[in-house]
Amino acid sequence: MKSINGTNADSILIDLEAVTLAELMARAEAATLAHHSALVTYSRKVFIPLTQLCRDVCQYCTFATTPAKIGKAYLNRDEVLAIARAGVAAGCREALFTLGDRPEDRYNAARSALTELGHESTLSYVREMAEAVLVETGLLPHLNPGLMNDADYAMLRPVAASMGLMLETTSNRLSEKGGPHYGSPDKLPAVRLEALEAAGRARVPFTTGILIGIGETRLERIEALLAIRESHARHGHVQEVIVQNFKAKAGTKMVNHPEPSLDDHLWTIAAARLILGAEMTIQVPPNLHAPEELAVLLAAGANDWGGVSPVTPDHVNPEAPWPHLDVLTKATAAAGRVLVERLAIGPNFSLNADEWLDPALAVTVRKQVDARGLPVVESWRAGGEELPPALPQSGETCSTPAIQSIIDRASAGDRLSIDEIETLFRADGPDVAFITAAADELRSKAAGDTVSYVVNRNINYTNICLYKCSFCAFSKGGNKDMRGPAYLIDEAEVGRRAAEAVERGATEVCLQGGIHPDFDGHTYHRILTAVRMAAPGIHIHAFSPLEIMHGAQTLGKPLEDYLAWLKEAGLSTLPGTAAEILDDEVRAIICPDKVTTAEWLDVMRAAHSVGIRSTATIMFGHVDRYDHWAKHLLAIRDLQEETGGFTEFVPLPFVHMEAPMWRKGKSRSGPSFREAILMHAVARLVLHPLISNIQASWVKLGPEGVVEALRAGVNDLGGILMDESITRAAGGQNGQIFGPNRMADIAGSAGRGIRQRTTIYGNIGHPAKETNGVCHVE
Template sequence: MVPSMHAHVGENEDVHAFDSLSKSLGNLALPRLIAQAEEMTLAATSGVVTYSRKVFIPLTQLCRDVCHYCTFASTPKKIGPAYLSRGEVLAIARAGVAAGCREALFTLGDRPEDRYDAARKALARLGHPSTLSYLREMAQAVLGETGLLPHLNPGLMDDADYVALRPVSASMGLMLETASDRLSAKGGPHHGSPDKLPTARLTAIAAAGRAGVPFTTGLLIGIGETRVERIEALVAIRDLHREYGHIQEVIIQNFRAKPGTRMASHPEPSLEEHLWTIAVARLILGPQMTIQAPPNLHRPEELAALLRAGVNDWGGVSPVTPDHVNPEAPWPHLDALEAATAAAGRVLRERLAIGPAFARDPDRWLDPALARVVRRSVDARGLPVVDDWHPGTGEPMPVERVSGTTVRSDSLRAILDRATAGDRLAPSDIVRLFEADGPDVALVADAADALRREVAGEAVTFVVNRNINYTNICLYKCGFCAFSKGSTRAERGPAYRLDLAEVGRRAAEAVERSATEVCLQGGIHPDYDGNTYLDVLRAVREAAPSIHIHAFSPLEVTHGAMTLGLPLENYLTRLKQAGLSTLPGTAAEILDDEVRALICPDKVNTNEWLEVMRTAHRVGLRTTATIMFGHVDRYEHWARHLLLVRDLQEETGGFTEFVPLPFVHMEAPIWRKGGSRSGPSARETLLMHAVARLVLNPLIPNIQASWVKLGGDGAVAALRAGANDLGGTLMDESITRAAGGQNGQLCDPARMASLAALAGRHARQRTTLYTTTQTDTLILAGE
């Protein structure tokens, strides 16, 4: 229980400190307040402003409270049936789905059965003891039959209520509105509304925190409270969030006088008053808090001022249903809202009913079934992927090149200048590049492409090669891998092991088909030891003496050395003597043990992977480097990975190229179990190629685009964003196909030339080590 507002403030901040805070905020001129709030907001949001595309489902307009400004609450005589029927609820939800909505906002009065006999009788006919019970059934129906994520606003609830509703909702909400008890006294706007007592509301918000519910709350300003009382309410919200971490957004809503209410003639707060409160909220609640203001309660020309004051969310905007709480204020069209947001130098992006910070940690904040849905829906920021593109699906990759600038463009240019000069970027700089959105995506991509032109020229290179995956039987259980089989029995397809004669035959056939390279990789078969890999090399070398053998991931190398009891350097030397030419830099996934513990806990760790690469370079074996991204990782993990690769390259100079590999999710075990995202978004995929070019400059000159993962459109987009290489023709590609990839198993030289032409460039065949082939082959589209 929260016994009183002053006692609550005193839990973390004594009265003197509170008075000091109020005085310091009160002494700041509004322009200075806004400047500080804007700086704080931009530091955490990258200029992105979110909104939720939703439908409003007014389950009941009956309420036991009588707020003097409310037009939502009604009486049985005015509204007819006390509750929407199941059919009516689902009809609204399905209309929302058809309009591209992702959220169903249930609005309803507070426990109307406590006041109205009509509500009690209606519930009895519906077979429910309470409004909350019926709400649970309807939320479950909407979630199960339409896929919309419910957000529930049912009023005061206790611990048991939250526990009951949590499995059927992505988030819930309750406006604190005010910290002022006197507004509930006779003559005040909350007189006769027991659910509006601040102590009762704070108690309910605390209960939501104990239940682990992502929660929305906020203030309603201009109903008679003072500025000090607003500060008191914001401090109370801040302290509850510090204790439970569950406040996902705080709404600063301005009172609007409505005809037909007791407060119809009450003055509305000025824009200046609203801006002051928003800025103070930002300063009190901090940079990470989402602060919302309803865009339909201001003129379009005023929205930029709200953003400068600290707003980074517009709340729910419905293309289907009206704002039932403020019916006199229609929602702005989304195109107009996007234009107003862009005019303020921000980028408008859709979010889910659960805020992005909470969507990034769904296991903590959601029941398992909902966690799976949310995790599969979002990118690494926790924002929904709205273009429906995923790596490997064969669908065209949408490439958004938006002109203009944002409030972050100048600071990004400073980072780009340092990268272009070859400076080592800080991890935070790299994260900011990955956060680029809207026009800033083109800014980063163009900088990377200009650097590519300077470093690697206009040729799009490729190697003619063949994949030989000699076994798919593997002792390891990497969560992302659909290729490996755990035994000789069929699991997700037939298991196999090629004999040495077949490996040699395929290598010889590759030479006949003009390949200059064979790429050899397989699972860690339980019968394999270090001699097996040596035998594979000898079989290939005997069958195809001239072929370049690009073989064995660091996991295979480590396994081979361990089984023979040899140091890495000795074993790698033996592999080289047996015919190994270069090593693929696979098994890197994400070079961060926090991520590896989730996706490949029994595999080589970060330091072990780096040590294999370091040792290979020392014995004269060049290698590639890869990243496999878009599963459980975040931008800070990508930044660390890139810097580890850069630092090792500065030490050894042994990497020939860097290969971004977007996670293909369809058949991956970790995705099928609901444990990963559905691959990176198109924006993230494009940026990975661009940012890799920038971060690794000037140490690694070649950035490869994987046509297998990206498809043709995606490969062309990557070529326009810093990539200069398309990898290999990959006769018999099987690993991505096993994961559900639909982009084929061969990209022949003519197709390579066509992709290069689409990017405005020409194709050139290369060797594995990026020298020209004997004929210095220039491949033209159509040949």
């Protein structure tokens, strides 16, 4: 009973009741963990009760009231924005609009109020207020305005990240006289099911659910869940299903109606998980149970707490205050789970924002999320000046045993699968500390406890480029100039800078540039000759695989022959840039005219075959997913197993600030700090024992970020990078040189020693010194 695929409610009920509650919950929890791992989501939101008037008279509701009791039909614009701004100040990301269903159809007061507000309907006013909140505060609206048709959804979709309508039940008898829905035309199952279908046709990320304990049978609950499943199967639009327990409220006709027991609620949660499948998000409101009962709700198959507000009460259940987030975090941890924020739009939908959202909203959402589709809650960004957040402390979750098994395989040198690598990247909470500690232990065994660096100078000889990589703010010609003019440094100046680098203590020059329209294979040979003549002893680390491919093709030479020719001219090693993500699905988006995955690997294979070693890189956190990261790491591992030519692996977090694709709203805003640190740790695990050196980029991570990376499997800090310009062109703020003294300080902050190395990790007999920020050799 891993899942239930049948459509006969009677037979499903027989199957569900054939096992004990404990067994049912165990199966439901296993399905939940298999897809959602240990993560439990919630949305930090404010509730905006736009109106508490409603044309329905549900027998258990205390939210809906009358004009005589409320005094004012609708909140005005200032009141709505005041609530929203209070939410922003409290760190909220969602504005949930709660309101009654079409009160103007019942109350003159509602019609009059709408006329004064300049609207013909409540839904029209909802649109105006949702747009005001979205534009003026940035909160993402989630709308619960009751029954809607195709035209209504089309009108509201541009201003809403998601919408919702509780199905509650498909039992017609509950709308009969004496039933809880008697006198409530909007609660008829047929009209609610049609509203659910209309949402699917409109491509609206949708929240629905069932309300248990109002007089329905278990069979009727299953029928309702099957109806939701069938609608979702047609449209794919249901982002979460709420399994809400009835609470008797004073002042209602059902004040003495018995509430469902905890066991009954657990049974229904487990049934929902097994019927709706492992991928569905199952939500349970946390304020309708005692804090000590919350952990068991997760054990039954729930993986979401819904909206929790630090600002406003639950207007539908005002007698049940929201648990403090600390309480919710502890209760979640007690179930072996990790509490994380989500947006109003679910993570699977936010990752496909172009399909599910209005274009402007899609950009807003895309810029907020990580590769899981969850919001990046810290202010740290790659290349920025903000301090990174504290990483989670050690501990265990329900996912820890599976992660331990993966780590054991990696430590033994086994090749991990894509699914196993994705599992590592999805880790959160204590499991992040678990993975980084394992990676650091492996680093100590494979590379020792001394941190290394190289004294080098970057010479980016031109920023003019034929290619149109959408992430690149450095190149001029393919993209609009953003940071400075186009330039081309002649060969004599390249040689002069190389000689100056030697005088300043550099052992390496790193040469890279754009693909200038006048360049051919001879150009790169002349550059090497100029450097070698000006600085005979310098290590020349030069030319991306794109440049090598371009040079070879323009001369009609095989890669091996061309690389051997460059080697004779002085080429020592190749940088592993132009890799970005080694998956053609991603490359088709971010660099469609650049080298393919196979071509990049071919250049590296050819270089290694003629005795030219190289680095390997990954540029991550833009439009890529964890499976893309996994494929990239495995491609590097497989080639290393074949050739042994890679000296190191260098993760390069995407710096978004000036990147053209980010400015156009086509990418995320770089990785989260959790993702950035995990990339270094997971790379250590995946590439073991074939690549011993994992490097952290101080330009991308910043000094504090580098210290954390050194505790996560990193053993090298790269070069001091005199004249680094590519990251700065993208908006990076972390300087143009990071001298030996600062390198030593960073290593010391991580409790490690420091050594200067050669490009290929040999020892330096006479390390460079630093005086007044200038390197020199004594």
